[in-house]
Amino acid sequence: MFTGIIEEIGTMKRIDRQGQAMVLTIGARRVLEDVKLGDSIAVNGVCLTVIAFDGGSFSVDVMPETFRRSNLRKLSSGSPVNLERAMPLNGRFGGHIVQGHVDTTGIITARTPEENAVVFRLEPREPDMLRYVIPHGSITIDGISLTVVEVTDRAFTVSIIPHTLAETVLQYKQPGDEVNLECDVLGKYIEKLLAAGSVPGSGVRSGAGGLSEAFLAEHGFR
Structure with a gap:
């Protein structure tokens, strides 16, 4: 389980792909501090299992179901990714309950500055998921625990503070980009x-x- 508080931005170093199966090798620092084989690390909000690691990177398998359901299929060498280790039992619950199980992806349709914040508008690839999204409720976008601002029958918005923008891959995201979405599991x-x-x-x-x-x-x- 995760909380949606991103620990660092990693860098995609290598992608080995066979059909819809992939092995990703990701450059990182902080999430490697206590890493072990079999550990779970969320990559852009997708819970993946560490199969190998060294002093500066780790590798994970991506199965076809994950390939089809997430934006990991669009990564390339050099792509930045959000990283979070699984939550320790004695850790702080800084975000909300995040499983690392992506429900669908969404397209950013607008990015609008609002004083010290940036408002993102997103349209899910599967609009039916919006029944789980409520104003001021929680949602996970590329692994980031965020609070919903508004919801319509087609889209929803979130407002991003400067710290979150600077510490996550949202700083690079523009209208037209695809992101991973995970709804609050309690509603489901x-x-x-x-x-x-x-x-x-x-x-x-x-x-x-x-x-x-x-x-x-x-x-x-x-």
Whole structure:
């Protein structure tokens, strides 16, 4: 698990690709301080497993599903990438719950300065994911934990402070660029439970239609 607080910007040193499978070798410093084989490192928000490392870089496998779902397929030698190690149990929870499991990608459609901030507008490749995005809720963009400003039926916006812009790959992103998106996992679990129509441990089911106003009234929520 991650928190969406980027530790450093790494540099793509080598890409070995066979079809939709890749091995990425990434130059880094801070995330290598205590690295071990099998560790998880989020690369642009994608949880990947370290398969090799040396004093200045590490390598990870990218499987076809990850290749298709994320923007890792568009990386080239020299590309900057956001890096974050998995959260230690005794660490601070600086962002929000981030799994490193990309839901879809999005296209930046606008980048607008607003006093000390920069507002990014993004359109998801799969607009249906916007049902999980709420104003002032959390979303992960290329591994960065951010707060949503506004949501429409096609897009959403986030406002970026100078520190976040300077410390992440967002500083390089322009309209037309593709980024990885991961929704807040809590919303997805709640939706799944409601769609199943059951109240865990109660023996009560709400029926095929899921949770409804009538169901709530029937069970004392008036």
